[in-house]
Amino acid sequence: MGGTSKDGAPVIEAQGLSKSFGEQRALHEVSFSARRGELLGVIGPNGAGKTTLLSILAGIREPDSGSLSVPGQIGWVPQLAGLYRRLTVVENLRLFAHLERVADVDAAIERMLDQTRLGERRDDRIGTLSGGNQQRVNIAIGLLAEPAVLLLDEPSTGLDPRQRERLWEFVLDLAGSGTTVIYSTHHLLEAERYGNRLLVLADGEAVFDGTSDQLHDAVGGSERDFEAAFVRYLRERGH
Amino acid sequence: MGWLLLKDLQILRRSPLVVGLLIAYPVVLGVLIGFALSGDGSKPRVAFLNLVPDTEQFQIGGEDEGIDRGIARDELCSRVECVDVESRSEAERKVEDGDVIAALILPDDLLDELESLASLNPRQPTVEVLVNEDDPVKASLVDDRISALVTEANLILSRRISDEAATYLDLLIEGGVFDLPLIGEFDVLGLERSNAILSAVRSQLPTGSAGREALDRVIRFGRLAGENLDFALPLLGAVAEPISVDKTVVAGDSSELDTFAIAVAVTVTLMFVTVLLVAGSLALEREENAFSRITRGLVGKTGLLVEKVTLGIAASVAVTLLLLAALTMLVSIDWGRAPLILLAILAGGAGFAAFGAAIGSSAKEVRASSLLAFMVSLPIAFLSLVPSGTVSGGVYDAIEVFRALFPFDPALDAMEGALEEGGPDLLVALLHTAAIVAAYGALARLALRRFA
Incomplete structure (x- = not known):
C-alpha cells in the first residue's frame, strides 16, 4: 500500500497489526507508515477499528500480532479530554509534565500555554473552560514531551464549527513545525480538507491508503463529493 | 506516583463538602455502632x-x-x-x-x-x-x-435457711442446747445420745424378753433416722443452689466491652473512609477520562493501584488517629500500645484500600462506585459483628467463611489486639489482612484490564 508522504524517513511504521476482542476481529493485518510533519487521517465507518488502531499506536493496548516501530516519543490525545476538572490549567500541565518526565517542567508549561494561547486562563479550573479550550489543554498535554508523533482520537467531537476551525489551525501549525499528526475522525469533510493522506479502515482492514483525490479517482472520479466517493469505494469492496 | 498522590490531595482539598462528609459520616456511624454494641453505660432509673x-x-x-x-x-x-x-x-x-x-x-x-x-x-x-x-x-x-x-436475694435466703435447717438437724442427731425466745435455753438429747441410753437399758434386760425386743426396734429406728438425717444435710445444700456455674473459656479471646466498642468504632470508620475514598478516587480517573492517559506507560495500572492504596492508607491513618484522640476524652485508651495501634491501622487501612480499589476498578463512575462501596461494606460490617450462638450453627459457619473473605473481620481483630493485650492475636490478624490485601489487589488489577 503506497501513499503520499512528506520527505524523510518514516517516524512511525506499523506492520501487520491485528487485534481481536474474543470472537470479534477489531483489526486485521493493518500496515502503514508516516513521515515527519505528515497529517494522516484515519477514517472509516463505525466499528471499523479506528480507535483500536490509535490505542495500539498510543501503547494503551497490545496488538495480538504485528509490529510497531516508533523511534521517537508518541503523544496521545484521547477523544474525551483526559483532564482533571478540579485542577487548574497549569496544575494539569504540571502533573502530566512530571508524569511524562519532562526535563524542564516550567519551560514546557510556558511553551504549551503560549502555543495554545491559554496564558490568561492558566489559573482557571478546567471545569470552567469551554469545550474548545478544554480540547486545547487536552492536546497541549499530548504535546508536553515534544513527541515526534501526535495521536488525536476524534479531536473535533463536541466542538462547534468555530472551535473546530481553530483546532485545525492549531493542528496544521503543529504539522507545519514538523510533528507528525495521526488523527481519527467521523467528519469526512475534515478528513478531505486537513489530511495530507487518508487511511481508510473497514471491518478492521486497511482498504485504502492515499490522498482524497486518489480515492475519488479510484471510483472513477464521477461522484459529486468526497463522501459519496467514500461510500461508493467501500460498497464496491463489499463493506 | 508522588505527583499523582499530590494531585489527589489537591482534588480533595478542593472538595471540602465531600471530604467533610467522607470523614464525618463514617466517624459518627462508627461511634454510634461501637457504643450501641457496648451499651451506652447508662442504667435505667x-x-x-x-x-x-x-x-x-x-x-x-x-x-x-x-x-x-x-x-x-x-x-x-x-x-x-x-x-x-x-x-x-x-x-x-x-x-x-x-x-x-x-x-x-x-x-x-x-x-x-x-x-x-x-x-x-x-x-x-x-x-x-x-x-x-x-x-x-x-x-x-x-x-x-x-x-x-x-433471684439473687432468694438464693442468699435459701442458703441461710438451709444452713439454719442443717443446724436443727445437727441438734436432732447429736443433741445440744437450744435457745428459744421467751422460753430460754433447754437441752435437746439427740438421736445419738438417745440410742446410747437405750442400748445401755437394753443390756440390762433379759435376753428374749419382750421389753428387750421392743427396745431393739426403737434402737434400730433411732439409728436409721440418724443416718437418713445425715444424708439430708448435703441435700439441703443442693436445694439451696441446685445449679452452680463453673465457667471455662474454651475458645475466643475477648477484650473488654469498652475496648471492643472502640475497636468497632475505629474499624467502621476506617472501612468507610478508606473504601469510599479509594473506590471513588479510582473511579474518578475514568470519570475524568484520564485513566487511559496516565496508565499508558506514564504510571501504569499497577502504579495507579499502588498510589490509590497509599492514598487510602494515608487517609485512614489520619482519620483514625483523630477519632482515637477524640475518643480518649470519653474512654480510656492505652497509648502505651500506640505502635501496635498504628500497625493495626496501617494493616486495616491497607485491607480496606485494596478492597476499595477492587470496587473502584469495577465501576466507571464515582457515584456508582460509592453506591457499590456502601452496598457491599455495610452488610459485611454487620455480618462480621454477628456473635456466635445467635444464629444456627450452619448459618454461623457460613458467616464465618464469608467474613473471612473481607477485610472487616481481620481489621477488627487487629484493632482489638492492638488496643488490649487480652484481645485477639494481632499477628494472626495481620497475616489475615496481608492475604486480603494480596487477593483484592490482584482482583483490582484484573478488573482494571477490562478498562484499557
Missing part, C-alpha cells in the same frame, strides 16, 4: 422506697445475719440507677411522669416475713414493683434486672 424501719436487722434462727436496708439498696443500685423516694405516692408519681421507669418498694414487714421463713409458721415475703412500660426495651431491661435481683 428506678425509684427505691424502703419502708423497713431503720433499726431492724434481719435474723434467722437467733443469729444476726447482717442484712439491713443499706445492703438491699446497694444490691439494687448496682443494677439500676436508684432514685430514693420518701413515700409510695412519690414513687407512683415518678413512675407515671416517666421520671423513672419503675419503682421498687420494700414493705415495712419485709424482714419479719423473711425471718418467718426459718420459723414453724413461714410466710412468703413480697416486694412491690411499679412499672412504666412506655419504653418496651427499657421495661424489659428493668424486668430482667429486678428478676435477677430477686
Whole structure:
C-alpha cells in the first residue's frame, strides 16, 4: 500500500497489526507508515477499528500480532479530554509534565500555554473552560514531551464549527513545525480538507491508503463529493 | 506516583463538602455502632422506697445475719440507677411522669416475713414493683434486672435457711442446747445420745424378753433416722443452689466491652473512609477520562493501584488517629500500645484500600462506585459483628467463611489486639489482612484490564 508522504524517513511504521476482542476481529493485518510533519487521517465507518488502531499506536493496548516501530516519543490525545476538572490549567500541565518526565517542567508549561494561547486562563479550573479550550489543554498535554508523533482520537467531537476551525489551525501549525499528526475522525469533510493522506479502515482492514483525490479517482472520479466517493469505494469492496 | 498522590490531595482539598462528609459520616456511624454494641453505660432509673424501719436487722434462727436496708439498696443500685423516694405516692408519681421507669418498694414487714421463713409458721415475703412500660426495651431491661435481683436475694435466703435447717438437724442427731425466745435455753438429747441410753437399758434386760425386743426396734429406728438425717444435710445444700456455674473459656479471646466498642468504632470508620475514598478516587480517573492517559506507560495500572492504596492508607491513618484522640476524652485508651495501634491501622487501612480499589476498578463512575462501596461494606460490617450462638450453627459457619473473605473481620481483630493485650492475636490478624490485601489487589488489577 503506497501513499503520499512528506520527505524523510518514516517516524512511525506499523506492520501487520491485528487485534481481536474474543470472537470479534477489531483489526486485521493493518500496515502503514508516516513521515515527519505528515497529517494522516484515519477514517472509516463505525466499528471499523479506528480507535483500536490509535490505542495500539498510543501503547494503551497490545496488538495480538504485528509490529510497531516508533523511534521517537508518541503523544496521545484521547477523544474525551483526559483532564482533571478540579485542577487548574497549569496544575494539569504540571502533573502530566512530571508524569511524562519532562526535563524542564516550567519551560514546557510556558511553551504549551503560549502555543495554545491559554496564558490568561492558566489559573482557571478546567471545569470552567469551554469545550474548545478544554480540547486545547487536552492536546497541549499530548504535546508536553515534544513527541515526534501526535495521536488525536476524534479531536473535533463536541466542538462547534468555530472551535473546530481553530483546532485545525492549531493542528496544521503543529504539522507545519514538523510533528507528525495521526488523527481519527467521523467528519469526512475534515478528513478531505486537513489530511495530507487518508487511511481508510473497514471491518478492521486497511482498504485504502492515499490522498482524497486518489480515492475519488479510484471510483472513477464521477461522484459529486468526497463522501459519496467514500461510500461508493467501500460498497464496491463489499463493506 | 508522588505527583499523582499530590494531585489527589489537591482534588480533595478542593472538595471540602465531600471530604467533610467522607470523614464525618463514617466517624459518627462508627461511634454510634461501637457504643450501641457496648451499651451506652447508662442504667435505667428506678425509684427505691424502703419502708423497713431503720433499726431492724434481719435474723434467722437467733443469729444476726447482717442484712439491713443499706445492703438491699446497694444490691439494687448496682443494677439500676436508684432514685430514693420518701413515700409510695412519690414513687407512683415518678413512675407515671416517666421520671423513672419503675419503682421498687420494700414493705415495712419485709424482714419479719423473711425471718418467718426459718420459723414453724413461714410466710412468703413480697416486694412491690411499679412499672412504666412506655419504653418496651427499657421495661424489659428493668424486668430482667429486678428478676435477677430477686433471684439473687432468694438464693442468699435459701442458703441461710438451709444452713439454719442443717443446724436443727445437727441438734436432732447429736443433741445440744437450744435457745428459744421467751422460753430460754433447754437441752435437746439427740438421736445419738438417745440410742446410747437405750442400748445401755437394753443390756440390762433379759435376753428374749419382750421389753428387750421392743427396745431393739426403737434402737434400730433411732439409728436409721440418724443416718437418713445425715444424708439430708448435703441435700439441703443442693436445694439451696441446685445449679452452680463453673465457667471455662474454651475458645475466643475477648477484650473488654469498652475496648471492643472502640475497636468497632475505629474499624467502621476506617472501612468507610478508606473504601469510599479509594473506590471513588479510582473511579474518578475514568470519570475524568484520564485513566487511559496516565496508565499508558506514564504510571501504569499497577502504579495507579499502588498510589490509590497509599492514598487510602494515608487517609485512614489520619482519620483514625483523630477519632482515637477524640475518643480518649470519653474512654480510656492505652497509648502505651500506640505502635501496635498504628500497625493495626496501617494493616486495616491497607485491607480496606485494596478492597476499595477492587470496587473502584469495577465501576466507571464515582457515584456508582460509592453506591457499590456502601452496598457491599455495610452488610459485611454487620455480618462480621454477628456473635456466635445467635444464629444456627450452619448459618454461623457460613458467616464465618464469608467474613473471612473481607477485610472487616481481620481489621477488627487487629484493632482489638492492638488496643488490649487480652484481645485477639494481632499477628494472626495481620497475616489475615496481608492475604486480603494480596487477593483484592490482584482482583483490582484484573478488573482494571477490562478498562484499557
